[in-house]
Amino acid sequence: MNFPILSSLILLPTIGALFIFFVRSSNSQYQSSKYVALFITLANFFLSLYLWIVFDKSIVDFQFVEEREWISGFVNYKVGVDGISILFILLTTFITPICVITVNATIKNRLKDFLIAILILETFMIGVFCSLDLVVFYLFFEAGLIPMFLIIGIWGGERRVYSAFKFFLYTLLGSVLMLIAIISIYWITGTTDVIKLYELGIDAKYQNLLWLAFFSSFAVKTPMWPVHTWLPDAHVEAPTAGSVLLAAILLKMAGYGFIRFSLGLFPDASLYFVPLVYILSLIAIIYTSLVALMQEDMKKLIAYSSVAHMGFVTLGIFTMTQQGIEGSIFQMISHGLVSAALFLCVGVVYDRLHTRLINRYGGLVSIMPKYAIVFMVFTLGALGLPGTSGFIGEFLVLMGAFKKNILVATIASLGVILGAAYMLWLYKRIIFGKLINEDVKKMVDLKRFEIVTLWLLVLPIIFFGFYPEPLINSIEVSVANMIDMNDLDKINKLALGD
């Protein structure tokens, strides 16, 4: 049997967490546990990079599939990757070490526990992206709540308890319906194995209700308007590393779920509910962009911008076109990098001034030039300037949308303008302007580890902005297959009446 590379990816962080847990702590060993975590997450990153290299992008099937009996005669532990999931795994393993590096400045107490929580969370996140069984997926999807709840609650800001509860209960409420749907699927088709389900298909008469049950879970997690309100709270109160993981990876679980399960398993229902998703996405894009314009708090602004960006993602997925879905995946990867970077940027100034209020800053360009440069790149990435990865994603999504519905696409394009407005205004208020506050003047420019982490994020954002080929290449076949297999094109044509 081949080396179980996916299981090792899943297990490695947990092993690291156990190692940190069992090594006796003393103050001097705080540092060493950080190096252990960094080593483990980096090892995981290189492992997933290796996975990406050996992954055959021209094959439609799932690769590196491992299957083991788990709940006898019922559920098998089954993992595997296709072109879509492999990117999310890479994103996860890339962002996690960056989070580990940032704990330097942000986490003052219980560092060991924090590292354990992050490592355990990484296990669950990778598990979500490579599980090929609905029950296994649900298990990982829900389990991620536990470490995230603790991360927000223990290391968060002033209203952390409220935010942690809101985060946990919202997500749990959304997910329980999905559990019912998963069990129902088992009784309807006799399996929860995703590959088999793709082949079998689910009877159209069940699809609508099942789709809604899955939707309730993913809509909360995405988050879509009107169930997005947990996100700003959770983001604002979470420590920097928590916000980064939340924005970069946890939100992507839902987008990934939409593609893998909503489109893959219920194509008829997906088509039926397209108008609903369009409307909710458009509201998310326009309304939350307007809300973002009004924010006084940096993290809140970025959180609302996340909701707007995820609106593009859901819009793109449900255009059900090659460009739309590819654009959504690209947008998710890009948003994963950009939002992570933006939260890190907020973390940098928050560590120095301990406030996130925008009007307390101003004129940083003269005292923190290095910071101003990287922040500029990320701002431009967030508003989707050509040459950054943000552009490719939004462009493809809009291209898919124009194919389907010009009105929807036009309204969504307005969102791009609004996005530019709030991001540039944010940048102007923080970086430019007069240097008035005394304490702002004392702020020092980026430290070495901050430069490393931020530039690590600048590189892929610019690289994929100019040369998106590696990513597109990886997802192309899988997306085309997804569209082919479910006859999404044909369904589309029927719906359009030609």
Added chain:
Amino acid sequence: MENLQLIIPELFISIMIMFLLIFGVFKKNSSQLVYNLTTVSLVAALALIINLDPQIQSSLFNNSYNIDSLARFMKILLILSGIFVMLSSSKYIQISKISKIEYPILILCSILGMMVMISSNDLIVFYMGLELQSLALYVLASFNRDNLLSTESGLKYFVLSALSSGLLLYGCSLIYGFSETTNFNQIMVNTKEIEYGLTFGIVFILVGLAFKISAVPFHMWAPDVYQGSPTSVTVFFALLPKIAALTVFIRFLYIPFYELGDQWQMIIIFLSIASMVFGAVAAIGQKNLKRLIAYSSISHMGYALAGLSTGTTQGVQSSITYITIYLVMNLAFFSCLFMLKRNNEYYENIDDLSGLSKNHPLLSLSLLVVLFSLAGIPPLAGFFAKFYIFVAVINEKMYFLAIVGLLATVIAAFYYLRIIKIIYFDPEKEKFESKHNLGLKFTLVASTFFILTYFIYPSGIVDIISQIKIN
């Protein structure tokens, strides 16, 4: 005579009860010794049960006493829980000054009663076991007789339980009247048609049984008794009577009245939904941990009943799985409770847990695991317990029950999270003692380990339980 071989465990426990009673009276200051001997005799009884041929299926004493796979499994569960309860609470009863020779003997009596209940295949035998169990429990609840709350809880339990036993007995007499027999199998043969009297009989018996497992709306006693009794008795209350009562539920519903499923199914569904929802909502405002766990166990019994209400073998098996995992979780929770000790005083308010994680990281970690498991969050054992139940429920297309049940988990998650919040997010308080006896530590570690690693091999228990034949 060869019949007697099959009830050796019961005989052994009866003999030990009499022996220990005499031994305790004649030997001065022997309470600790009697306690240890009780634990040892439970272990011996466990060995005797395991030693019986697992394939055996026989009915003794004129078909009134069943030795089968269900009885075997439930008895093993019962005595194992008994042993762990004894191990974890030995220190507690010394410190709370309730270490008297009667205490372990009463526990043995009630375990004997439960064993009779589990094996009973006849209304009279079942009632006898029930009363033997209950009488011992009345005394145990008020064992700390100098404590007002304990006395009150004993009295309350006695009065309400006597009432429910009366109802139950009346139900038995109705069933006897309409079916001319008290034997379960015989009842099935004699009651092919539905008669109102019979339905009333079923309802009365269900009321009595629902009282014993504290299902809503017959739950009133549970919070007071859980809070008032000494913690060592509360843990006993929370674990063992539930096993026995659930077994009787299974036998009673699935042997004599299996054909009349549509008569009792609605009742069980109602009990189940009411318990799940009420248990979850009422626990939110609680300040005392024991009271909170009382409401939580009401809610958990609702899920176990949901499995029963399906009327399928799969449903029953899921209920048995549920109760097994429930036992482990509660055992772990109470072991944590026994560790909240400072200067020979035990603490049981939620606020006392404030900031526990700073001073006692390992204890808080086990509490964290237990509470998330009770809330049913994957990948902990509690999730699988609920998962099996819902698999069985949805298989029967009872979507309403499934949705209500899952929404109740979300409500329940709130109060479990609240405890976690107090442990992990709140400022720290004074330290608790960190020295505990070996039995308690072992119980906690073993049960937490079980909860935490259940997901690695979930088939183990399910495979054993799927061997159980109901009728």
